[in-house]
Amino acid sequence: MPATSEMPHLTTAVIVEQNRSILMVNEIDNGINGWNQPAGHVEPGESLLDAALRETLEETQYRVRLTSLVGIYQSIxxxxxxxxxxxxxTADQPEWxxxxxxxxxxxxxxxxxxxxxxxxxxxxRSALVSxxxxxxxxxxxxxxxxxxxMFAPGSF
Incomplete structure (x- = not known):
């Protein structure tokens, strides 16, 4: 496994279920076609929650309501x-x-x-998805x- 000296890439993912089906996106990662939850990088100055909502909308055209945290996953x-x-x-109330x-x-x-x-x-796409x-x-x-x-001045 290649080593990296970069800072970890902070990403969010969202599991949206409706009628025992999960909202998934198909994409290619390093030449490999796979399915993923709507997911992506947190932008500078963006909260985790806002990033999750933005990425879901950008990747699926669905606006959702976040309901809970499933977990935090780390991988190389x-x-x-x-x-x-x-x-x-997790999220519910998908609105196209x-x-x-x-x-x-x-x-x-x-x-x-x-x-x-x-x-x-x-x-x-990866073991993180699974x-x-x-x-x-x-x-x-x-x-x-x-x-x-906590993005207010002096909140650090």
Whole structure:
């Protein structure tokens, strides 16, 4: 596994379930086609919660309401050596926003069966995606109040 001296890449991901199906995006990572939860990098000055909402809308054209924290996942990408720190949330109330532009990196957006995802019937982007789905199915949920965005001057 390649080593990296870079700071970890802070990302968010969102699990949205509706009728035992999970909102997933299809994308290519280092030449490999796989499925992922809506996910992406936290921008400078952006809260974790805002990043999760923004990435979900940008990648799927769905506006959602965050409901809980599933977990925090850490990994080093086998091919690139990039160190990822991923914060995964759950959300509900998906509302499709017709005129919202979708990221061009997203090949497809679909509602996939949770059971089929867990059974390996769809190639997943990484072990982070798989572990978050396992934890989600097991009922692992933490309150959003564990996260305290503090961006006011002097809050550090």
């Amino acid at each position: 990408h086998a091919a690139t050596g990039i160190h990822y720190l991923r914060v995964c949330f 926003v017709e005129n919202s532009p979708r990221d061009t990196d997203i090949l497809a957006v679909d509602w996939l069966s949770l059971d089929q995802l867990l059974a390996g019937q769809f190639p997943l 572990q978050a789905l396992v934890d989600y199915q097991a009922g692992q949920r933490y309150p959003l109040t564990l996260i305290h965005p």
